Amino acid sequence: MDPEQDEPLTTPPVTPEAGTEPGPDAVAPDTEATEAVLDEALLGGPRTLTVERLAERAGVGEDRVRAYWQALGLPLTEGEEHAFTEKDAQALADVFAFAETEQLDERALTTLIRSTGHTTERLVLWQVEALVEHLTRRFDLDDTSARLLVLDRLPELAPVLEEQLLHAWRRQLAAVAGRFAVEFSDARATAVDEHELPLPRAVGFADIVSFTQRTRGLGSSELAEFVQLFETSARDVITAAGGRVVKTIGDAVLYVADDVATGARVALGLAEAGGREEDVDVPPVRVSLVWGRVLSRFGDVFGPSVNLAARLVDIAEPTTVLVDRDTAGLLAGDQRFALTAQPETEVQGLGTIEPVRLQWAYRG
DSSP states (O other), rough: OOOOOOOOOOOOOOOOOOOOOOOTTTTOOOOOHHHHHHIIIISSSSSOOOOOHHHHHHEEEEEEHEEEHHTTTTTOOOOTOOOHHHHHHHHHHHHHHHHHHHTTOHHHHHHHHHHHHHHHHHHHHHHHHHHHHHHHHHHHOOHHEEEEHHHHHHHHHHHHHHHHHHHHHHHHHHHHHHHHHHTTTTTGGSSTTTTTOSSSEEEEEEETTTHHHTTTTTTTHHHHHHHHHHHHHHHHHHHHTTTTEEESSSSSEEEEEHHHHHHHHHHHHHHHTOOTTTOOOOOEEEEEHHHHHHHTTTEEEEHHHHHHHHHHHOOOTTOOOOEEEEHHHHTTTTTTEEEEEOOOOTTTTTTOOEEEEEOOOEEE
């Protein structure tokens, strides 16, 4: 989902000045002083506003403030506690002005706010834990000392992370817009069945073989490294083949592709990556692929094809790819692929399915 072990960026080595190296006996900083510094650096100033005053400054009712904060996924204080800043008030005023201009109803506005809160909550936790892990290794610190050092460094680190977030968001938005422009440019000329799910997609899962057995007895850091290695390898393969990661679910990854041939390349690439004897650190996986229409919501995809892909991956053999009969029919004319029918199988909730094994065609 979820953190993955990204390749470290190349940076010049930094040697702490004499006497400044953090150590296992690092003393916790004064809490109030630390919070004041962090508030200034991260929130733009002190927390001087109560909920009531925040609503007044933003020009909205308290109920809307509470709804906003709840959608953002942040705890909301009660009574007269001064927990909010002038920047909080400006953000509230801006988002509700935006909603009025665009005539967003409460459902749409709540979804936009919740998506931001959910994504950034996971993002900052991911980044902070990556920094803690880095400092633990770099200075041979215990976990607590590394976390205190991260707190001390956040005012200096946050601006770069913020810039990277904005840059990545713009690039991702541009990528989505580009795909939409290609896919829907002639949509008005095509009759649309309102009962169909909107998006035709190749969807599939890659699932680590014998995950419980492989991870039994691993410590927390070893387990994290194992999962991160799988997620990193899977994401690299999926992206390189032209697909996209929807989400990771511990020992599995859900991916999509815009056409069935790309989906097949992704699936076979995943199966190969986990089956290379020379790369014993990457665990073997079983993979599925199904072509069908899906609904995209909340950063996830839903639909019968997703359910079928989940069942197929459960019955696939290690380092193999299973597709359904309809998907096999779409790939049958592509000479890059070989398809082998498998015995019919009864699966819970779907009845009898006809799996087909997907492989690369013999290339001499």
